[in-house]
Amino acid sequence: MEKMRLRKLKETGIMKMGDYLDSLGGDKPPAFPLEILTDSSFSDFVSDVEVEPRKFRNKYELASYLHGLFSEASPADVVADTGLWCWLSLYFFEQLCPRERGGRFKPGARARWIPEVDNFQRYYRHLLAGPYRVFFFHRDRPERAMALLCGEICKQGDLIEQLASRQELITNKHLIEAVTSLYFDRESDRNKRGAGGKGAGSPRRLAEVIDQFNLTWDLYSLTANEFLGLLPAEFDRFKNN
Amino acid sequence: MTWESVVRDNNGILSFDASIDLSHYGLPLESPAYVEAYRQTAWMRFDYGTASAPEAKTDNRLSGFDSLDGIRFRVKVAQSDGTHGKLLAVADKICPVSPEDGDSQRQCILPVKSEEMDCIWKLDFENEPILLISKKAGSKDIISKSMEFRTLAYPSILREVLHEIKNSGYEWKEDEDSWQNQWLKFINGLPSVGEMPGFSDEGQDSYCQWVDDAVESFCRNLRIIDTFVSYTEGEE
Numbered sequence: 197m198e199k200m201r202l203r204k205l206k207e208t209g210i211m212k213m214g215d216y217l218d219s220l221g222g223d224k225p226p227a228f229p230l231e232i233l234t235d236s237s238f239s240d241f242v243s244d245v246e247v248e249p250r251k252f253r254n255k256y257e258l259a260s261y262l263h264g265l266f267s268e269a270s271p272a273d274v275v276a277d278t279g280l281w282c283w284l285s286l287y288f289f290e291q292l293c294p295r296e297r298g299g300r301f302k303p304g305a306r307a308r309w310i311p312e313v314d315n316f317q318r319y320y321r322h323l324l325a326g327p328y329r330v331f332f333f334h335r336d337r338p339e340r341a342m343a344l345l346c347g348e349i350c351k352q353g354d355l356i357e358q359l360a361s362r363q364e365l366i367t368n369k370h371l372i373e374a375v376t377s378l379y380f381d382r383e384s385d386r387n388k389r390g391a392g393g394k395g396a397g398s399p400r401r402l403a404e405v406i407d408q409f410n411l412t413w414d415l416y417s418l419t420a421n422e423f424l425g426l427l428p429a430e431f432d433r434f435k436n437n
Numbered sequence: 438m439t440w441e442s443v444v445r446d447n448n449g450i451l452s453f454d455a456s457i458d459l460s461h462y463g464l465p466l467e468s469p470a471y472v473e474a475y476r477q478t479a480w481m482r483f484d485y486g487t488a489s490a491p492e493a494k495t496d497n498r499l500s501g502f503d504s505l506d507g508i509r510f511r512v513k514v515a516q517s518d519g520t521h522g523k524l525l526a527v528a529d530k531i532c533p534v535s536p537e538d539g540d541s542q543r544q545c546i547l548p549v550k551s552e553e554m555d556c557i558w559k560l561d562f563e564n565e566p567i568l569l570i571s572k573k574a575g576s577k578d579i580i581s582k583s584m585e586f587r588t589l590a591y592p593s594i595l596r597e598v599l600h601e602i603k604n605s606g607y608e609w610k611e612d613e614d615s616w617q618n619q620w621l622k623f624i625n626g627l628p629s630v631g632e633m634p635g636f637s638d639e640g641q642d643s644y645c646q647w648v649d650d651a652v653e654s655f656c657r658n659l660r661i662i663d664t665f666v667s668y669t670e671g672e673e
Contacts, residue, residue, distance in 0.1 A: 312554075313553070314552060315477075315553065317477060317478040363479055363480040363481075364475070364480040364482070411524075412524055413522050413523060413524060414513050414524050415522075416482060417515045417517075418521070418522040422522060
C-alpha cells in the first residue's frame with residue numbers, strides 16, 4: 197500500500213466493502229478491492245492529510261497515530277464518520293486481518309470493520325475507532341489506558357470488551373488508571389499473564405465486582421489507590437505481581 | 438427527594454434542567470451531589486453542587502446522546518470525608534418530562550429508539566427494556582405506531598419482556614420502582630390474568646403458561662385480531 201490522502205467511503209463503497217468482507221470465507225479469497233480506496237464512485241476526498249502504511253506494534257501506537265492524523269478535525273465529527281473509519285479499515289486491512297493458516301482470512305463481525313456509530317456498546321468493536329476513542333478519552337495521559345491499548349491491533353481483547361463498552365467506566369480516569377496498574381506489566385509492555393482469562397481476578401470478574409461496587413460507592417469519586425484498596429483478595433495476584 | 442426535570446431538544450441541541458431538593462434526608466451539608474444521565478451504555482455525569490444546595494455547576498447539554506428517547510437520570514450524594522466516595526443517597530431511574538409531554542402523568546414503560554441495524558426491531562435489556570427500531574426501516578415513531586407493527590410485534594415484545602423478567606433473576610418487592618415491577622403492574626391491570634407464579638425450575642411450565650395467558654389477554658384487550666383482520670381485508 198502506498199501513501200494516500202485521507203478519504204472516506206460513500207454508501208456505495210461501504211456496500212462494496214461489506215460484499216468483500218462477506219466473500220472472504222472461502223479457500224480462494226478474491227483480490228483486494230483497491231479501487232474502493234481511490235475511485236470517486238466509491239469514496240470521497242476528505243483532506244490533504246496523508247495516511248502512510250505503518251506497522252503498529254499495538255493499539256496504543258495505532259491510536260496515537262490516528263490521534264495525530266485527526267489533530268485538525270473536530271473529534272465529534274471524526275468519531276461519527278462511518279465512511280472515514282471504513283476507508284481507514286480497508287487501508288490498513290493487511291494488519292487488521294492477517295491471513296490465518298492455510299491462507300484464509302477471518303474478518304469476523306461487521307462491527308469490527310463498519311463502526312456502529314450510534315451504538316456505544318458495539319462502537320468499541322471497531323478495530324480502529326475503538327482504540328482511538330479510548331485514547332481520545334485519556335488524551336491528557338494516554339499511558340493511563342495501557343492495559344486496554346497494549347494488545348495487537350487485530351484483536352479486541354477482553355478488557356476492551358468488559359470495560360470500553362460502558363461509558364461510565366471507560367471515561368473514569370482513576371478507574372482506568374487502577375485497571376492499568378492492576379493488569380499492565382511495564383517491563384514487558386504487555387498485560388500480565390492471566391489478564392485475559394475468565395477466572396478469579398480476571399477482567400470479567402472485575403466487571404462483576406465493579407457492578408457490585410456501584411451499589412455502594414461513587415466510583416468517580418475514588419482515586420485509583422482507593423479503588424484498588426477495595427478489591428477483594430482474588431485480585432491480589434495481579435496487585436502484587 | 439423532590440426532583441423536577443425537563444429535557445429539551447432545541448434544533449438538535451439536547452439539554453436538561455433539574456431542580457432537586459434534598460433537604461429532608463439529613464445529609465451532611467457539604468456532601469457532593471451529582472446527576473447522571475444514561476441510556477443503554479451511553480452515560481454523562483454532571484457536578485450538582487452539594488446536598489445543601491444542589492444546582493448545576495457545569496454545562497447541562499446532553500451531548501453524549503443522539504436523542505432524548507429513553508434517557509433516565511440518577512442523583513447521587515457521596516461522602517466527602519471519612520469513607521471517601523461512599524454513597525450516602527441514590528435516586529435512580531428517574532424519568533424526565535419534555536415540554537411536549539405537558540401535564541401527562543402516564544409513564545412510558547417501553548421507550549423507543551432508532552438504531553443502525555439490519556433487523557426491523559429488537560429489544561435491548563441493558564438497563565431496562567428499550568425497543569430498538571432500525572433506521573433503515575424508517576421513522577421509529579411511524580413504525581412503532583403503525584397497525585402492522587402493533588398487531589404483529591407487540592405481543593412478541595410482551596412475551597420477550599416477561600421471559601426476561603424471569604431470566605433477570607428478579608424477585609418481587611411490593612414497593613420497588615424497578616422496570617420489572619412496572620411491567621408486572623401493567624400485567625396486573627389486564628383482565629383474566631392470574632397471579633404470577635414463582636420462578637423455580639418446578640414452576641417453569643406454570644410460568645410459561647402465565648406468560649401465554651398474559652399475552653392472550655393483552656391481545657384480547659387491544660382487539661389485535663379484529664384490527665389485523667379489518668386491515669388485511671381492507672388491503673385486498
